[in-house]
Amino acid sequence: MSVSLNFSQFIPTIPFILQGIGVTLKIVASAALLGFAFGIVLALFKIGRIKLLTWLADLYTSIFRGTPLVLQLMIIYFGMPQMIGFEIEAFPAAVIAFGLNSAAYISEIIRAGILAVDSGQREAAMALGVPYPLMMRNIILPQAFKHILPALMNEFITLTKESAVVTVIGAMDIMRRAYIVGGDKYAFFEPLLIAGIIYYILVMILTMLGKVIEGRMRKSD
Amino acid sequence: MIKVVDLHKSFGKLDVLKGITVKIEQGEVVAIIGPSGSGKSTFLRCLNLLEQPTRGQIWIGSQEITNRQTDMMKVREKIGMVFQHFHLFPHMTVLENVTYAPIKVKGMSKSDAETQGMELLGKVGLVSKANEYPSRLSGGQKQRVAIARALAMSPEIMLFDEPTSALDPEMVKEVLEVMKSLAYTGMTMAVVTHEMGFAREVADRVLFLDGGQLIEDAPPNEFFASPKSKRAQEFLEKVL
Numbered sequence: 001m002s003v004s005l006n007f008s009q010f011i012p013t014i015p016f017i018l019q020g021i022g023v024t025l026k027i028v029a030s031a032a033l034l035g036f037a038f039g040i041v042l043a044l045f046k047i048g049r050i051k052l053l054t055w056l057a058d059l060y061t062s063i064f065r066g067t068p069l070v071l072q073l074m075i076i077y078f079g080m081p082q083m084i085g086f087e088i089e090a091f092p093a094a095v096i097a098f099g100l101n102s103a104a105y106i107s108e109i110i111r112a113g114i115l116a117v118d119s120g121q122r123e124a125a126m127a128l129g130v131p132y133p134l135m136m137r138n139i140i141l142p143q144a145f146k147h148i149l150p151a152l153m154n155e156f157i158t159l160t161k162e163s164a165v166v167t168v169i170g171a172m173d174i175m176r177r178a179y180i181v182g183g184d185k186y187a188f189f190e191p192l193l194i195a196g197i198i199y200y201i202l203v204m205i206l207t208m209l210g211k212v213i214e215g216r217m218r219k220s221d
Numbered sequence: 222m223i224k225v226v227d228l229h230k231s232f233g234k235l236d237v238l239k240g241i242t243v244k245i246e247q248g249e250v251v252a253i254i255g256p257s258g259s260g261k262s263t264f265l266r267c268l269n270l271l272e273q274p275t276r277g278q279i280w281i282g283s284q285e286i287t288n289r290q291t292d293m294m295k296v297r298e299k300i301g302m303v304f305q306h307f308h309l310f311p312h313m314t315v316l317e318n319v320t321y322a323p324i325k326v327k328g329m330s331k332s333d334a335e336t337q338g339m340e341l342l343g344k345v346g347l348v349s350k351a352n353e354y355p356s357r358l359s360g361g362q363k364q365r366v367a368i369a370r371a372l373a374m375s376p377e378i379m380l381f382d383e384p385t386s387a388l389d390p391e392m393v394k395e396v397l398e399v400m401k402s403l404a405y406t407g408m409t410m411a412v413v414t415h416e417m418g419f420a421r422e423v424a425d426r427v428l429f430l431d432g433g434q435l436i437e438d439a440p441p442n443e444f445f446a447s448p449k450s451k452r453a454q455e456f457l458e459k460v461l
C-alpha cells in the first residue's frame with residue numbers, strides 16, 4: 001500500500017479555500033442572529049399563558065428537531081421555489097434554514113434558562129409595578145442568559161460545524177471550496193484536511209471567545 | 222387606608238383564606254402573626270394582588286382594587302413589598318436596584334432617581350455600598366437595600382413578609398431598626414413577623430391569623446397580656 005500525500009501542490013489553493021471562511025462566518029452569524037431572535041420569541045410563547053402559542057411553539061420545535069437539517073435546507077433551497085414561484089439564492093436559503101433550525105434548539109435553551117431564574121425575581125418586579133415586557137427584558141432574560149451562555153455558545157459552535165452542509169446547495173463555503181480543489185487536482189485528502197484544520201481553529205476561537213464573555217458576565221457573582 | 226371585606230382565597234381545593242374582614246388606618250402599623258401555613262403570606266400578597274382573591278373586596282384608599290377594571294400595575298406602584306428572601310436583582314448594583322423602578326416605571330430621570338436613591342441608601346445606612354453588587358452584601362444589608370428599593374417608588378403602604386426570618390440573629394436588629402424608623406415617619410405598614418418584641422413595641426395592632434381566619438385583632442399590650450382565644454394562647458405559649 002502506498003500512501004502519497006503531497007501538500008506542496010495545494011499551497012497555491014489555500015487562499016481560495018480560506019476565502020470560504022468569510023462565507024461560512026456570514027452564514028453562521030446571520031443564522032445565529034435570526035435563530036436567537038426567533039428563539040426568544042418561541043421561548044416566550046412556550047412560557048406564556050396563551051395555550052395556542054405554546055402549542056404552536058412546541059410543535060415547531062418538535063418538527064425542526066425531529067427532521068434532518070440537510071433535509072430542511074434542501075426543502076428551502078430546492079423545494080420552496082415551487083411554492084413561492086421564484087428561486088432563492090444559496091446564501092439566504094442557508095441563513096433561513098440554519099436560522100429556523102437553530103431557533104428550535106435555542107428556544108429550548110432559553111426556556112430552560114427563564115425557568116431557572118428564581119420566581120422571587122418575578123415577584124419582586126411585579127411588586128414594584130414593572131410591566132411584563134420590561135420585567136422580561138430587564139430582569140428575567142439578563143439573568144437567564146447568564147445561566148445559559150455556555151449552552152448558547154455550544155449551539156453556536158454546532159452551527160459553525162453543521163454549516164458545512166450548505167455545500168449541498170452550492171454555497172461557496174470552506175467545505176465547498178475544499179471539495180472543488182479536490183476535484184481539480186484529483187486528490188481530496190489534502191484539501192479536506194486543510195478544511196478540517198480551518199474548522200477546528202474557528203471552533204477553538206469561538207470556544208475561547210465564549211470563555212471570555214462568560215468571565216466578564218461573572219463579575220456580579 | 223386598607224379595607225378588606227370577606228376576603229377568600231383558594232388554591233384549587235385548598236381554602237387558604239376563609240373570609241377575612243379588617244381595616245387598617247392610614248399611618249397604622251399592624252403586625253400579622255400566626256402559625257406557619259395559616260395564610261399570612263397569602264393575605265399580604267392579596268393586598269397588592271400578587272395573588273388574585275377568589276372572593277371579597279379590598280379597598281386601598283377610595284379605590285376598590287378587586288374590581289376587574291383596576292390597573293394592577295398602578296396599584297402595585299403605591300404599595301411597596303419586602304420579602305423574606307430579599308429578591309434583590311443580582312445583575313444590578315445596589316444603586317441600580319434602587320433606581321430601576323423609579324426610572325422605568327415612573328419615568329423619573331436617571332439623575333433624579335440617583336439623588337433619591339442615594340438619599341434612601343443614606344436612610345438605611347448603606348451609602349458606601351451603592352456600587353456593590355448584592356452578592357457582596359450580608360443578609361441584613363440586602364434586606365435594607367430591599368426596603369430602600371421599595372421606598373424608592375414612594376409607596377403609600379409597605380408590606381413586609383417575615384423580613385427578618387432569613388437573617389442570622391445578629392442582623393435582625395439592624396433591619397428592625399430601619400423598619401421602626403419607617404413606622405415613626407407615619408408609613409402605613411403591614412408586617413408578617415415572628416418578632417414578638419417588634420410587634421409589642423412598634424405595632425398599633427396585632428392581627429392573629431389561624432387556619433385562614435382572623436382570630437384576634439387587638440392592640441399589642443392587650444393581645445400579649447390576655448389573648449382571648451385558646452388558639453392564640455397556645456400559639457403565644459409556643460413562641461414566647
Ligand SMILES: Nc1ncnc2c1ncn2[C@@H]1O[C@H](COP(=O)(O)OP(=O)(O)O)[C@@H](O)[C@H]1O
Nearest residue numbers: 232235237255256257258259260261262263264
Ligand atoms: N401558590 C400556591 N399554590 C398552592 N398552595 C399555596 C400557594 N401559596 C400558598 N399555598 C398554601 O396556602 C397555605 C398558606 O400559605 P401561606 O399563606 O404561605 O402561610 P403562612 O405565610 O402563614 O405560613 C399553605 O398551606 C400553603 O401550602
Ligand SMILES: [Mg+2]
Nearest residue numbers: 261262263383
Ligand atoms: Mg409566609
